[in-house]
Amino acid sequence: MYCREEKYDQLNGALEMILSDKGYITMTGTTPAYHYYIKDHLGSNRLVITQSGTVEQTNDYYPFGGQTAYAQQPVNQPYKYNGKEQQTLSYMTTLDYGARQYDPSLARWTSQDPMWEKYYGTSSYAYCVDNPVIHVDPTGMYIEESSQQEWERQKGDVTSRKDYLQNSTAVPFKLIEIEQVRRIIKWDDG
Numbered sequence: 001m002y003c004r005e006e007k008y009d010q011l012n013g014a015l016e017m018i019l020s021d022k023g024y025i026t027m028t029g030t031t032p033a034y035h036y037y038i039k040d041h042l043g044s045n046r047l048v049i050t051q052s053g054t055v056e057q058t059n060d061y062y063p064f065g066g067q068t069a070y071a072q073q074p075v076n077q078p079y080k081y082n083g084k085e086q087q088t089l090s091y092m093t094t095l096d097y098g099a100r101q102y103d104p105s106l107a108r109w110t111s112q113d114p115m116w117e118k119y120y121g122t123s124s125y126a127y128c129v130d131n132p133v134i135h136v137d138p139t140g141m142y143i144e145e146s147s148q149q150e151w152e153r154q155k156g157d158v159t160s161r162k163d164y165l166q167n168s169t170a171v172p173f174k175l176i177e178i179e180q181v182r183r184i185i186k187w188d189d190g
Helices: 148-167 175-185
Strands: 007-008 015-020 023-028 031-039 047-048 055-057 085-088 093-096 099-102
Touching: none
Parallel strands: none
Antiparallel strands: 007 015, 015 023, 023 031, 031 047, 047 055, 085 093, 093 099
């Protein structure tokens, strides 16, 4: 059950997590635990790291949003491809884009595009005009080009986080996890 950016347990009403576009906070009693997202240029959550820099979750995706076998899921946080919430029903798993649901296994929306008249040349169920490498559909209603400027901004965010975590005595960051970050964002320090 949601109340703005707060998620509550449906059975007992206890606060489960506080959400933000940069990550989420889980509560153990009254002690908060911070979890941060490392995103790619499409807004997909590629890594979830803890406050101490430990990688909790790795998500690798095919171009249309299906998760590869390389994804590591020790933590069950639901925000995946394009940063959208994964919802599992008894018969299918979809991503909630707000205006409609997306099925990454089919690379199709589960309902017709409410703005279908803008895209006559393609199916009203097609995701990102069948080109998710250069397009994003942030709400399920309109298509945008994914920008190189946004990719550079996010890469800068990751660089500053990496530098902070490497230089902080209070927050150790393991070399193996830095290598995972580099692999995921195709990083070049040179």
